[in-house]
Amino acid sequence: MLQTICVDMDDVMCDYTKIFNNQLKLNPEQKFPQSVQGFFKNLPEIEGAIEAVKHLNSISGFQIYILTAPSERNPLCYTEKRIWIENHLGFDFVSKLIISSNKGLIKADYLIDDYIEGKGQENFEGTLLQFGSHKYPNWNAILEYFK
């Protein structure tokens, strides 16, 4: 049976915080850069994320899903996340995109997320690998774990 790995987007696959802070500096009047059209679509990749996700999806015994919580006040976010996935991972990954404000409802073996709570991560029943933590600071560490 395949083991399922769910991967978060913001600050795990896409560099949300860097662009958020840049935009805030460029335009301090706009307090919510994440509500501006194009914000989610144009986020750059976190180093190594795309290659790592493709790799994990290709090794036998595993399947990848993208599990991301939306920025609920920005309706465009839902569409832009979908576009981001196609642009960076290809159309085959679009059907792997799960947008949910409650990640605890999703049944999977692993969740790779930078937060361990707040969007249902605290109720996730599988193994949570905290991206950016001391133990899993980057994608190399995650790949090492699944070796």
Ligand SMILES: [Mg+2]
């Ligand atoms: Mg995140």
